Amino acid sequence: xxxxxxxINVASVLAILSLLxxxxxxxxxxxxxxxxxxxxxxxxxxxxxxxxxxxxxxVPQLFGERWKExxxxxxxxxxx
Amino acid sequence: xxxxxxxxxxxxxxxxxxxxxREPVTPDKxxxxxxxxxLFAGEHVAxxxxxxxxxxVLHGVSASDLIWGLLLGNALAVLSWTLICAPIGVKVRLTLxxxxxxxxxxxxxxxxxxxxAFLYCILAGAMISVAATAVGLAFxxxxxxxxxxxxxxxxxxxxxxxxxxxxTVVAVLGFDKLTEFSSVCSPWMLxxxxxxxxxxxxxxxxxxxxxxxWELARTKIWNGVAVAGQEKLGFWHICFFAWFCNLAxxxxxSDMAVFRYAKSWRYGLYSAFGMxxxxxxxxxxxxxxxxxxxxxxxxxxxxxxxxxxxxxxxxVVAGWTTANPTMYRSGLALQTVTPNWPRWAxxxxxxxxxxxxxxxxxxxxxxxxxxxxxxxxxxxxxxAVFAEFWLIPRLGIRQYRAEQxxxxxxxxxxxxxxxxxxxxxxxxxxxxxxxLPGYFIALxxxxxxxxxxxxxxxxxxxxxxxxxx
Numbered sequence: 001x002x003x004x005x006x007x008i009n010v011a012s013v014l015a016i017l018s019l020l021x022x023x024x025x026x027x028x029x030x031x032x033x034x035x036x037x038x039x040x041x042x043x044x045x046x047x048x049x050x051x052x053x054x055x056x057x058x059v060p061q062l063f064g065e066r067w068k069e070x071x072x073x074x075x076x077x078x079x080x
Numbered sequence: 081x082x083x084x085x086x087x088x089x090x091x092x093x094x095x096x097x098x099x100x101x102r103e104p105v106t107p108d109k110x111x112x113x114x115x116x117x118x119l120f121a122g123e124h125v126a127x128x129x130x131x132x133x134x135x136x137v138l139h140g141v142s143a144s145d146l147i148w149g150l151l152l153g154n155a156l157a158v159l160s161w162t163l164i165c166a167p168i169g170v171k172v173r174l175t176l177x178x179x180x181x182x183x184x185x186x187x188x189x190x191x192x193x194x195x196x197a198f199l200y201c202i203l204a205g206a207m208i209s210v211a212a213t214a215v216g217l218a219f220x221x222x223x224x225x226x227x228x229x230x231x232x233x234x235x236x237x238x239x240x241x242x243x244x245x246x247x248t249v250v251a252v253l254g255f256d257k258l259t260e261f262s263s264v265c266s267p268w269m270l271x272x273x274x275x276x277x278x279x280x281x282x283x284x285x286x287x288x289x290x291x292x293x294w295e296l297a298r299t300k301i302w303n304g305v306a307v308a309g310q311e312k313l314g315f316w317h318i319c320f321f322a323w324f325c326n327l328a329x330x331x332x333x334s335d336m337a338v339f340r341y342a343k344s345w346r347y348g349l350y351s352a353f354g355m356x357x358x359x360x361x362x363x364x365x366x367x368x369x370x371x372x373x374x375x376x377x378x379x380x381x382x383x384x385x386x387x388x389x390x391x392x393x394x395x396v397v398a399g400w401t402t403a404n405p406t407m408y409r410s411g412l413a414l415q416t417v418t419p420n421w422p423r424w425a426x427x428x429x430x431x432x433x434x435x436x437x438x439x440x441x442x443x444x445x446x447x448x449x450x451x452x453x454x455x456x457x458x459x460x461x462x463x464a465v466f467a468e469f470w471l472i473p474r475l476g477i478r479q480y481r482a483e484q485x486x487x488x489x490x491x492x493x494x495x496x497x498x499x500x501x502x503x504x505x506x507x508x509x510x511x512x513x514x515x516l517p518g519y520f521i522a523l524x525x526x527x528x529x530x531x532x533x534x535x536x537x538x539x540x541x542x543x544x545x546x547x548x549x
Contacts, residue, residue: 026275
């Protein structure tokens with residue numbers, strides 16, 4: 001159980017970081033710090049990271065009953 | 081219509097479909113405020129946002145009219161949820177379906193459901209068209225022109241049919257897990273709008289200060305000049321649009337289904353978590369995105385330009401997450417007129433109708449008008465329910481006459497609905513404004529007709545088991 005809780009905790013942190021990365025890339029291209037192409041690359045990678053990690057955080061029940069239970073003990077409790 | 085007609089069988093099937101939420105919500109099932117905030121935030125960032133915000137630009141809305149109009153209109157929408165919908169929801173703790181049944185009788189709920197099903201099909205069709213604009217980019221199929229009404233070519237028809245078929249198949253198979261998965265899309269969608277708009281702003285023009293940015297917005301994006309063939313919209317149009325955009329949910333009361341789980345009517349204020357990110361930020365963002373591609377109404381192209389492949393995925397996902405539940409609801413409503421059909425067959429039928437509609441760009445190119453008509457058609461029912469709950473007891477008229485006296489349908493409700501819509505049709509004012517005077521007409525008519533009906537119409541049977549013999 002503890003292992004699953006840790007995985008969900010890590011996934012939730014990574015999911016939040018991926019959103020921040022996408023947002024940061026947009027702001028960086030807005031200020032001229034990075035090129036538009038670099039922004040698109042970072043944004044697409046961040047989106048991929050979001051979809052790989054956020055399901056564990058948001059909908060752990062998709063992965064089975066034990067993940068659903070583990071989700072209840074996570075730092076940021078998922079929506080049930 | 082005979083009160084013993086074949087429609088009784090239909091309404092019995094309708095009741096059976098909604099049987100699971102027939103009883104009022106019990107106190108142990110009430111939900112916390114943050115759950116409501118999350119629900120609203122997730123519901124109001126959808127595929128329509130790509131179209132609506134862009135349409136405002138093409139309709140020549142000025143920057144200040146847009147911002148002030150959206151702020152006021154969204155505030156009015158939040159107040160409508162808080163002061164009109166939520167108080168009734170938390171007091172009766174029933175869905176609109178069951179509450180309307182007490183007021184209008186099973187016949188009115190049947191007509192209401194069929195009207196809703198048809199409107200849902202059009203909305204889902206528009207969303208499939210939006211998704212098709214992104215898929216079409218991969219195959220070199222152009223989005224139809226802004227003025228297009230009919231299918232513009234084999235390519236467009238093929239793309240919409242394929243996208244519509246996929247959405248229909250998913251809805252038919254009832255992929256619950258896929259539907260659950262769609263909940264992870266909302267925060268990301270919000271980011272696509274915000275980040276995409278921020279990133280493409282430099283493409284619209286050069287600026288170095290906040291003042292120059294405002295000047296850019298005023299002159300290059302929301303410059304107050306409508307594109308050829310489009311009507312110019314101003315402050316009040318925007319204000320009313322933002323207010324009535326979800327009329328079906330707040331003033332028309334379908335969100336009673338949500339607020340029956342609220343601890344207090346003040347939970348209506350949580351709708352601000354949906355309105356201001358979805359119907360303010362996202363609409364501004366899609367306006368910036370359409371300006372960045374030279375004012376071409378193509379949600380797919382706008383999103384791809386703003387966020388690359390992720391943008392294309394966002395448009396498809398946004399279209400699907402709106403179309404899928406809409407198609408499901410439409411199937412649920414249609415199931416009442418298809419005796420003994422299995423759910424999959426009904427959903428398939430709704431999907432086929434929706435997919436055919438999606439081939440016609442008219443529906444998504446005229447989305448603003450459709451949204452207005454959608455809310456307007458259902459508005460008299462919301463007015464009647466409001467009157468029944470708050471005003472009827474104060475006027476000495478007995479409440480829930482249809483239920484108490486076993487009427488198949490309340491002629492007062494049906495009459496006020498029909499007459500109000502006829503009055504709205506002939507009103508010499510803009511479509512966006514008609515619902516408001518229409519609402520007061522519906523209130524007055526319903527009160528008058530309910531008074532007469534209460535005095536003159538006898539009970540069909542002694543209220544036995546709530547049925548009609």
